Amino acid sequence: xxxxxxxxxxxxxxxxxxxxxxxxxxxxxxxxxxxxxxxxxxxxxxxxxxxxxxxxxxxxxxxxxxxxxxxxxxxxxxxxxxxxxxxxxxxxxxxxxxxxxxxxxxxxxxxxxxxxxxxxxxxxxxxxxxxxxxxxxxxxxxxxxxxxxxxxxxxxxxx
Numbered sequence: 001x002x003x004x005x006x007x008x009x010x011x012x013x014x015x016x017x018x019x020x021x022x023x024x025x026x027x028x029x030x031x032x033x034x035x036x037x038x039x040x041x042x043x044x045x046x047x048x049x050x051x052x053x054x055x056x057x058x059x060x061x062x063x064x065x066x067x068x069x070x071x072x073x074x075x076x077x078x079x080x081x082x083x084x085x086x087x088x089x090x091x092x093x094x095x096x097x098x099x100x101x102x103x104x105x106x107x108x109x110x111x112x113x114x115x116x117x118x119x120x121x122x123x124x125x126x127x128x129x130x131x132x133x134x135x136x137x138x139x140x141x142x143x144x145x146x147x148x149x150x151x152x153x154x155x156x157x158x159x
Contacts, residue, residue: 081112096125126144141156
């Protein structure tokens with residue numbers, strides 16, 4: 001039997017470093033803020049400094065830069081799970097970026113499953129460290145419908 005999250009449309013991404021993760025996701029975050037979606041970043045490590053450094057060099061509107069910097073880029077999952085649950089209870093469209101090693105992503109998705117019952121307005125993007133997953137990239141991609149790249153979400157064509 002599939003769990004609820006497996007039945008949802010799933011998106012993945014692959015990154016080589018914190019900066020690379022941010023370069024891939026910041027245009028997507030920007031677009032979703034413009035579309036009035038709430039953004040939550042579940043991350044194993046604190047990204048505040050690297051995001052601040054990178055965003056200062058990007059060609060985004062100043063108000064959007066502030067919006068992006070005001071997102072919680074730190075590792076404090078409990079408060080973020082509460083926020084996601086509150087968003088779902090209040091029918092707020094939410095994008096959750098889950099960034100970390102395979103075990104962290106698996107545990108974060110299990111916790112999302114426990115915290116959130118209705119996910120009709122929730123998009124989860126699992127972001128894997130390419131160096132950690134190495135040879136398993138094809139296996140991981142097989143579990144998803146789309147992949148996030150710097151140019152946005154792309155459908156994964158399965159043979």
